[in-house]
Amino acid sequence: MTVKTTVNGVDVDKLMETIDLLGRQPELGTFKFRTNNSWIDGTYNRAENPSALGPAASERAVPHTHDIDEPPVLLGEDRGANPVEYLLAGLSGCVTTTFIAYAAAQGVKIDELRTELDGDIDVRAFLGITHDVRPGYQSIRIKFHVKSDAPEAKIRELMKLAERRSPVAESVRNGVPLEFTLA
Amino acid sequence: MTVKTTVNGVDVDKLMETIDLLGRQPELGTFKFRTNNSWIDGTYNRAENPSALGPAASERAVPHTHDIDEPPVLLGEDRGANPVEYLLAGLSGCVTTTFIAYAAAQGVKIDELRTELDGDIDVRAFLGITHDVRPGYQSIRIKFHVKSDAPEAKIRELMKLAERRSPVAESVRNGVPLEFTLA
Numbered sequence: 001m002t003v004k005t006t007v008n009g010v011d012v013d014k015l016m017e018t019i020d021l022l023g024r025q026p027e028l029g030t031f032k033f034r035t036n037n038s039w040i041d042g043t044y045n046r047a048e049n050p051s052a053l054g055p056a057a058s059e060r061a062v063p064h065t066h067d068i069d070e071p072p073v074l075l076g077e078d079r080g081a082n083p084v085e086y087l088l089a090g091l092s093g094c095v096t097t098t099f100i101a102y103a104a105a106q107g108v109k110i111d112e113l114r115t116e117l118d119g120d121i122d123v124r125a126f127l128g129i130t131h132d133v134r135p136g137y138q139s140i141r142i143k144f145h146v147k148s149d150a151p152e153a154k155i156r157e158l159m160k161l162a163e164r165r166s167p168v169a170e171s172v173r174n175g176v177p178l179e180f181t182l183a
Numbered sequence: 184m185t186v187k188t189t190v191n192g193v194d195v196d197k198l199m200e201t202i203d204l205l206g207r208q209p210e211l212g213t214f215k216f217r218t219n220n221s222w223i224d225g226t227y228n229r230a231e232n233p234s235a236l237g238p239a240a241s242e243r244a245v246p247h248t249h250d251i252d253e254p255p256v257l258l259g260e261d262r263g264a265n266p267v268e269y270l271l272a273g274l275s276g277c278v279t280t281t282f283i284a285y286a287a288a289q290g291v292k293i294d295e296l297r298t299e300l301d302g303d304i305d306v307r308a309f310l311g312i313t314h315d316v317r318p319g320y321q322s323i324r325i326k327f328h329v330k331s332d333a334p335e336a337k338i339r340e341l342m343k344l345a346e347r348r349s350p351v352a353e354s355v356r357n358g359v360p361l362e363f364t365l366a
Binding site: 008009010011014015018019022023026029030031032033034035036037038039041042043044045047049051060064066068070071075078080081082083084085086087088089090091092093094095096097098100101110112113114115116117118119120121122123124125126127128129130134135136137138139140141142143144145146152155156159160162163164165166167168169170171172173174175176177178179180181182183 | 197201202205220221225232254270271299304313329342345348355366
């Protein structure tokens with residue numbers, strides 16, 4: 001008979017086994033994530049995530065799909081969140097999962113976790129009206145709301161881990177080389 | 184009687200009016216985009232985009248929601264795309280819309296546009312197994328598939344505009360300051 005150790009809904013035994021396995025076989029840690037996007041009309045397009053490709057990953061039977069559009073004020077019909085909102089969504093999910101996973105690994109029970117994100121963009125740069133501001137986000141704020149019996153110092157330590165080790169947070173903070181090619 | 188000028192599904196008259204308006208009233212270009220995320224269980228959480236907040240933006244009646252999870256190999260149940268896939272989805276939508284909008288503004292008709300993105304992550308850094316690689320994307324490739332009667336030089340010029348002026352592409356390439364706070 002085996003007892004499964006689960007904290008915050010994370011299977012801690014499997015997490016530790018994964019850490020042990022990737023420590024011994026580093027090549028299993030290499031993932032290639034993918035998105036295919038098809039333009040539909042105007043500001044409307046659809047992205048699909050077919051799978052993570054990696055030595056230890058498998059194809060999805062059905063890809064996850066995302067409808068992407070702009071609100072009317074930005075010439076769309078709001079048939080989906082817009083691209084910069086998708087970036088915030090991914091960022092919110094990543095800091096959440098990183099926080100929860102590290103809490104689980106340390107045996108820290110979290111009762112509730114919400115995050116509120118907001119970021120500033122001056123759309124004049126996108127529209128080519130000015131070159132005095134960047135087209136992207138000028139800054140992004142991430143506010144954590146945490147319910148837990150753990151001391152505040154522990155919560156702040158977990159937030160710091162989420163800030164440093166979340167793949168999306170680290171990508172967005174430090175930047176990623178992008179390579180554009182024409183098929 | 185008015186004739187509406189639409190190219191690639193983009194209302195070019197409205198686009199030019201918007202550019203003219205924001206040129207005269209720069210404060211209307213300032214947007215605040217938002218995401219609220221609620222952790223559900225383990226690697227599963229849900230992000231909501233309630234609206235873009237800006238002088239010219241309005242609340243949505245119903246927010247766009249995004250289920251976020253990890254695949255089984257990363258301790259989840261694949262109830263949604265994972266956070267780093269959401270980043271790619273947003274990036275794909277942003278370069279697509281930027282390309283299409285600039286083509287429309289220049290009267291360049293695009294018959295078809297697809298993009299394929301992939302990016303490399305070594306999950307050992309996220310798991311704290313190594314500090315020799317970054318937790319985020321090491322690089323991201325974006326391949327354009329374009330059907331259009333326009334000459335290849337024009338397509339490459341539009342791709343360059345998408346690379347430079349897409350808010351998500353510019354954010355991800357150059358990085359964005361992130362500010363974490365505890366409520």
